[in-house]
Amino acid sequence: MNPVGGGGGASVQQVIAMRDAMLEKSRLLKELQQGQQAQSPVPTDAPAQGGGFGDSLKDALSSVNDAQQRSSAATEAYARGETQDVAKVMLARQEAGVAFEATLQVRNKLLSAYQEIMRMGV
Structure with a gap:
């Protein structure tokens, strides 16, 4: 039987790295959100880059x-x-559990953004 600390160091490091990556993405999203609030709206006729939001969400x-x-x-x-x-x-x-919790937080942010957009006057 392997000791609790033996052989799992790489996996723990992977979880820590994944957590750090999620925190960094969260920070970048906050900065992006603050930057978009300060800027004028983006033109809607701009072509989409990459696979799009739907593909990213699916992945x-x-x-x-x-x-x-x-x-x-x-x-x-x-x-x-x-x-x-x-x-x-x-x-x-x-x-x-961490992956699910992160997904739940993204869902909450998306729902909040949707509700905010629906409250906007056109």
């Missing part, structure tokens, strides 16, 4: 779903006795 939701499936598979493998590494199971569950 993000897919990665959250993958994290939840990995978590579920790790939990089931531990319950069946196929793995003895509790640290990896708990790390997978935490990763899925």
Whole structure:
């Protein structure tokens, strides 16, 4: 049986790096939102760059779903006795929880933005 601290260091570092990336993206989104409030509206005839918002959202939701499936598979493998590494199971569950929580926060921000747009007078 592996000790709790052994072999899981890279996974913990990955979770920390993912958390830092989410915090950085959140900070950038806040800066972007503040910058857009200070600027005039963007012309609507500008061509879309890249895959678009819908594709980005779909990719993000897919990665959250993958994290939840990995978590579920790790939990089931531990319950069946196929793995003895509790640290990896708990790390997978935490990763899925953080990913879901981040998705929930994005949904809340999108809903808030939608409600604000609906309150605007045209």
